[in-house]
Amino acid sequence: MTPIFDAMTRYIRDNPLAFHTPGHKRGLGAHDLLKEFLTDRGLSAEVSLMEELDDLNSPATCIRDAENLAAEIYGADDAFFSVNGTTGAIQSMMLATLKEFDEVIVARNAHRSIVGGLILTGARPIFINPRIEDGLQLGIDPAEVESIFKSNSKIRAVILVSPTYFGITSDLEKISRIAHDYGSVLLIDEAHGSHLKFSDRLPKSAIESGANFSATSTHKLLGSLTQTSMLLFKNLGGINFNREEIQHAANLIQTTSPNYILLASLDIARQQMFENGSRLWNRAIDLSNHLRDEISKIEGFETFNRNDLDPTKVSIDARRLGLTGIELESILRWDFKIQCELSDPFRALFLITYSDTEDQIEKLLNALRSISRSRKVIDRVNFEIPRLSKIPEQILTPRQAFFSKSKSISIQESIGKISAEEINFYPPGIPILYPGELISREIIDYIREMMQFNIRLVATDPTFQTIKIIQKGDI
Ligand SMILES: Cc1ncc(COP(=O)(O)O)c(C=O)c1O
DSSP: OOHHHHHHHHHHHHOOOOOSSSTTTTTTTOOHHHHHHHHHHHHHTOOOOOGGGOOTTSOOSHHHHHHHHHHHHHTOSEEEEESSHHHHHHHHHHHHHOOTTOEEEEETTOOHHHHHHHHHHOOEEEEEOOOEETTEEOOOOHHHHHHHHHHOTTEEEEEEESSOTTOBOOOHHHHHHHHHHTTOEEEEEETTOTTGGGOTTSOOOTTTTTOSEEEEOHHHHSSSOTTOEEEEEOOOSSSOOOHHHHHHHHHHHSOSSOOHHHHHHHHHHHHHHHHHHHHHHHHHHHHHHHHHHHHTTSTTOBOOOOTTBOTTEEEEBOGGGTOOHHHHHHHHHHHHOOOOSEEOSSOEEEEOOTTOOHHHHHHHHHHHHHHHHTSOOOSOOOOOOOOOOSOOOBOSOHHHHHTSOEEEEETGGGTTSBBOSOEEEETTTEEEEOTTBBOOHHHHHHHHHHHTTTOEEESSSTTOSEEEEEOTTOO
16 A cells, blocks of 8 residues: 555546646656656656645655555554655644743754754753764763653653664663653654664664654665655543644745655655564664674674664774774775665674665675775774863853854854854764854864864865854853
8 A cells, every 4th residue: 555656546547637736847848868867757757736635744644654554554543754864754743842942951962954954943952962982973872861851740742862873772671761750852853764663683772662753764674765754643641632732843944845766755655664673674684784794704803782773884893904984984885885884983883674685795794804904904993083081161052043043253262152053964964063152172183183084074165165154142
């Protein structure tokens, strides 16, 4: 059953004469370059907001049916389709939950989309650091969450990312119990976990673990087109919500003209998981385990496995060959035409999904064997990567900072001033400095040292000669 796809197919077959959007009129007037990409058949499926195709902002027929099927497969009470990526789903759940000056526990390794959510809602973040081991961000400690609640009874929500990009999950069962005991809700950025539900050999999904909301990137790991995600909701504990409130929040940030091919791809991705999800993901897990086993036999390469890891995320560490993860990524890309998901100074990350084959895994292994043969194994290189010892002091909420007057000044002059901008390295897009936080010598040194590893800095001035600060007198 694929309600959106079925409704589109009926409409296309009926083929009414088009005096409506899109301007290319289902491909008739499209440029050849677009036709080359999307084909005549694909463009004819670029339908518009016709009555029989429902309305994403107020779904009642085919979109609602598809969302209900998605909620059912994930064990949620409701699902909301997003064509604004997981960013859209995250900001929707934050807008549904938080208002100005509400206090919210936020994992410091949250994705930048959460900064956007904080600016939109005006909520005041109380940050919590993940534990870090050998450059790897681990889960959030439930005891630390509890101790924040003990000293502050007004917290409305907890927002965490689980799994992390590198596949580490937090103990969400414990954390959800704590949050609910204190009358708070648990919002999970599950951008990297849309597949967890489909095998019991994977960590439990957020919704199964007691989260109220999960923003999940169907496009990252399942088969929907890039840009499409789902917001899942379960009425569990903490504050009560109804579907209308969440829809209202989602409508604030979502287009009124969703592309139906994108929407249908969400529907079809869910159907694919319904038909074959468990078989496909169990195969991906087998392939990942095989990859890990074989990597451990190649001299100079290391990988890891742990109980709280999603095993389909395979991190490869080549430090014993004198290579950073970033250098390993580059060698694989340019010498072997193999592209990983991302890398950091410590390791490179490979995502294994239901689409991978034994042949592809063998090609990767052969490339690693070849790199190992061409290099000398040394004592593990341990990079002097600076660690931020403490979270910067928050002077203004992200929203207050966003709406304050700002100006650019040189980095040297900025110490002790309030940042007006968010700064992160992309990937992974985790903010180092939030708008409203105090700029310190430690932060500046950290950013400069990280830049030496050739990671892309996302800041108003990506060369990091200047930074935007809040103008005095405007606070
Ligand atoms: C942890 C995390 N959350 C949210 C997002 C945002 O997802 P999207 O790009 O679909 O908006 C990303 C994207 O990389 C991410 O890594």
